[in-house]
Amino acid sequence: MIAFRIDRRSGVATYLQLVHQVRQALRLGMLEPGDRLPTAREVVEAVAVNPNTVLRAYRELERDGLVEPRPGQGTFVRRSLARPAAAADSPLRAEAAAWVGRARAAGLEREDVAALTASVLDDAFPLPDPPPPFIPAQKQKPTHTHTQEEDT
């Protein structure tokens, strides 16, 4: 289980903040396959956002194959994003650190380095298609109270 936090001034859409936090938790091993995500009710009670925002984030994660809803039980993690090759003590990280050190020695500022890496990343990993438009589900009169994210 993880706890979400919302930065209201970040300019990043709230549902994307939730998506990023789950992905981050999957990368860092804070969430593992089989773990249950908090219900929409638990999330909105803690961070005071519209329940549809949470449902939208979970649908996005589901679309990426990272989580799956289990009717009557909640939303569960399907696969991890943890990569040993990206861990803090991995050779890849050491190489990246060495490269950044050389870029800095060459006089590049942080923003120059970020732009350079972003451009290389864009070449290596083309951007996916944008997600389909989200239409908030019309809620039915509820009959149960605990697993609200499955009934939409």
Place this chain on the structure above:
Amino acid sequence: MTDDPTTALRATRLGRRFRGGWALRDCDFALPAGRITALVGPNGAGKSTLFHLATGLLRPTSGDLRVFGAEPGSPAARDRTAFLAQDKPLYPRFTVDDTLRFGRELNGDWDHASAERIVRAGNIPLDARVGALSQGQTTRVALALAFGKRPDLLLLDEPLADLDPLVRIEAMGLVMAEVADRGTTVVMSSHVLSELENACDHVLLLGRGAVRLDGDAQRLCDTHVRITGLADPATDDGLPPDVDRATVVEAAVTGRQVHALLRHSDWSPGDPWIVENPSLEDLLLAYLRSDHPAEAAA
């Protein structure tokens, strides 16, 4: 007038006149069921009048307002509606327990367990006198009373006014949790636009007693653009002559720069313009600043 179940609150040519003039006039809108509507407008725009009409505490002077197809104040509408007024009127000499029992006596379909759970979750002793509670605790008891009624439509008039930041999040979280559990329709007025941004998915903007915007929050943001570019010295407002002025919500020139908010238009600016969709807060502020009535967006 239809009994469309997807509409919680429908106004048709709704008007209400007081001695000082029309508080609301010729208002048409349809607030969707199961959604959280932000009711926004400057003081005197008619927000409180609308709440009082929706609860049947006031009658329309003209036109019609329906709560799930029923007349406000009728038993059918009253059973489904809960209203939390801005001053959160509770009996200060009652204990919390008295207050909840009072709610049970007045409401047929009363969920005492829910109401008590909400109070207990705030660590409020049931034997405390309401008059001795903090503002945050009073808000919680008032919300418990509203939720105990199991309303389908919850009307909140400035629910967060006078609350400290932590209690604001807590109170808003409580409302959102209720919506997540029960699909309750909420209409909430607030002057704190940044708080509405994350909570609300529908907007009803009133100005001078008229509807200025009524629509899905995301769609409203998607159908407006904020543009920034070099001001055209030949026009009064700094915008190029081919911009349809009927789509301009606001435009301001600062030095050589013009900054404007446009409703969806066919005009597509060329390269030197910075074009972005506004945030909900930005959009609402622009409408609040401008005085021209605009058509309701779908």
